Every structure is written in structure tokens, then in C-alpha cells.
Amino acid sequence: MTHPLKVKLKEAPKTPGVYFWRNQNGEVLYVGRAVNLKNRLSQYFLSNLEPRMAEMVQQAVDLSYIQCESLLEAIVLEAANIKKYWPKYNVVDRDDRSFIYVAINEKSEFPRPIIIRGRELNKFPSDKYKVFGPYQAFYLINTALRLLRRVFPYSTCTPHSGRPCFDYQIGVCPGACVDAIESWEYKKNIKKIMMLLSGDRTRLLKKLEKENPDQARAFRHIQEVSLLSKEEDLSIPRLRRIEGYDISHFQGKESYASMVVFENGEKQGSEYRLFKIKDAPASDDERALLEVLTRRFKHENWPRPDLIMIDGGSPQISFLSRELGRLNIHVAMVGISKFGGDRLVFTKGVSKNFKDLAAVLKPTLLKVREEAHRFANYGRKRAKKQTAIR
The missing domain is CATH 3.40.1440.10 (GIY-YIG endonuclease)
Known part of the structure; x- marks a missing residue:
């Protein structure tokens, strides 16, 4: 219909x-x-x-x-x-703490935009900071600020350090580090960025055309296509929350599984979990991962992942996808095959757009894998230490 x-x-x-x-x-x-x-x-x-x-x-x-x-x-x-x-x-499936905001300390000598999460808002009081947002995606506002910085340079370095920072040398820092600009002059660019973030684009353009025609032309010609090269595919979820899993063995008997969490590309250490394998046969990583994922999804109060990353190849991904499906657990999944030169591995039938999106996120996925491996080894070493104490 x-x-x-x-x-x-x-x-x-x-x-x-x-x-x-x-x-x-x-x-x-x-x-x-x-x-x-x-x-x-x-x-x-x-x-x-x-x-x-x-x-x-x-x-x-x-x-x-x-x-x-x-x-x-x-x-x-x-x-x-x-x-x-x-x-x-x-x-839905997220609270206001997970949204992205931009905070600017207007009272600072050399203010700069700072990207923060909703959970950090209490650290940026309204009597000192002007806060903009919420934005749905970190990468989007981060890229927007990078583009704006080309037109309205601002400093992220230490003021008065006496040494020119790299950004100053490439023209996106106005020189707070080497006292090349006064605070009052510097703040003009910050105010223009704040006007845009406040929704005053039309007034900003009129102001620029009157005061700085070159800057107005540069602003008009920002290559906004780089913010989002193509429309997002609504048949796939937005990959805000990625969970990574890895298995570590102790003396061939005890096995531990790590669960690490990344949101918008950043580690969420407070949400890490360590599982001791209870039922899976020793050294059977596939069964161990299935056990852990089954236990994980019984925690309905835990935020649901948009993507699960497994340190494994096609056999592991195919097995887990099939067995989780039988349990009515449906979640996007990707594996990283060490033997394939860190090749991304997918379940059968996933769309090309999903594969393209995962390819863009590959640097983050590699970080997730390394963090899952590190945390799993931490669990194994902790078990070894406790055994030695006994």
C-alpha cells in the first residue's frame, strides 16, 4: 500500500x-x-x-x-x-547525554570552539560558556568547524608560547601562540562563527559583504559537499555506538571475553565489560563469542549497539550471524581478518552502502579491535595474578 x-x-x-x-x-x-x-x-x-x-x-x-x-x-x-x-x-535509544554540542568560552582571552558531549555539559556553565547544539553526529560538526576555520581562523594552541604552531604555519591559526594578533581582533572571527552556529547566516553574510568581501566570497565557496559526500542510506543504522569483542585464554583452561564501547569514535571506558566464559569449550572462540553475545543481549537496560566488531574472519562472522539469528538477536556485524591484511569481513547479503560506510570507519574499527584485545588481555593477566596469590 x-x-x-x-x-x-x-x-x-x-x-x-x-x-x-x-x-x-x-x-x-x-x-x-x-x-x-x-x-x-x-x-x-x-x-x-x-x-x-x-x-x-x-x-x-x-x-x-x-x-x-x-x-x-x-x-x-x-x-x-x-x-x-x-x-x-x-x-530513541539514546539520552541527551550522548548528543554533541559546541561550547565557546566568550570570556577567554583567545576563545575557541570545543566539541563536547551532553554528559559533559555540567562542566561548561552558562555564565562562562555559550553552548550550541545538539548535533546528531560528531564527524559532521567536527568537519563543519574545520571548514569554517579555513575562513575564520582560530587558535587551538597555547597562547604566548613564543613558538609558531603547525596550524599557524598552514594559515588556520591567526597566531595567538606568537602574539601575532590581539585578543580583540581575534575575537571577531569567533563572533562570526557564533553567529553562524546561532542560525544568523543571512546576517553574517551581510556583515561580511560590508566589512570583508574576500571573506564573504570564501565563506560562500566553502566546499560543503565534503561535509556529507552523499546521502546516508536509511536502510542501515547510523553507526553511533560500536561494541568490540575479543577472547583471551589463561593456561588453556579459563577464557575471558572483553566488551569495549566506542561512541562517535571515542572510547567509553565506563561501559567496558569483562566476561568469564562459563559454558563454551576451551579454546573454542566461536562458541565463546556466541556465549558472551547471548549474555550481553540479555541486559535489556544496556544501550543497544549499532554495530558489533569481532576480531575474526568469515567463518566466525557467518557462525555468529546464523546462531544469533536463531535466537532472534539481529544486529549489524563486521569482522577484521588478520590473515587478510586487516580486511573487513561482512555477513552475507549486506548492502554496498553498508560496506562503504564500514570502510570509511575502518580506522575507528581498528582502534576498537586493539582496545578489545588490550582489555581482554587485562582480564587474563588479572586472573593469572589472582591465581598466583592463591
């Missing part, structure tokens, strides 16, 4: 923008941004839509959008509306 809102695709423009899904009570269910509104919105009517989004679309009775002149503007507008409406399907 065709969704009644699909007719709105005919009028949707092929421009950047922000879109809103609403239910029968007029409540905003989801806010999203797009490089190309028409292409993005059409994905919501595909048969292989991610389950969470499919559920949202079934509840929706209205779809609207706001066109933007740029993707940067769309990112800022999306954040403002998430903050305003706190939509159910933007925050």
Missing part, C-alpha cells in the same frame, strides 16, 4: 534543507537534514527502510520541510529544532 505522504515527493526540491515528520496530534516525530531534500525524503518510502524509521513513517500524517541555502545552514537549523521539539525518533 502506498503511503499517502509519498505524493509530497513530487514537490520536494533538490536543495539542502531540514524536514519534519509529524503525527496526527501535530507532534514532531523526527527532524532531519538533507543535502538533497528530494533524494533524502524518497528513501523513507523504500521497502528496506531501517526498522526504527519505518515505525516512525507509519505514525506520520504530515511531512514538511524548510529549504536552506547550504548544508551548513541545514546542520544549524536541524540542531535548533531538535533542541526545540526533542522529537521522539531523534532521541
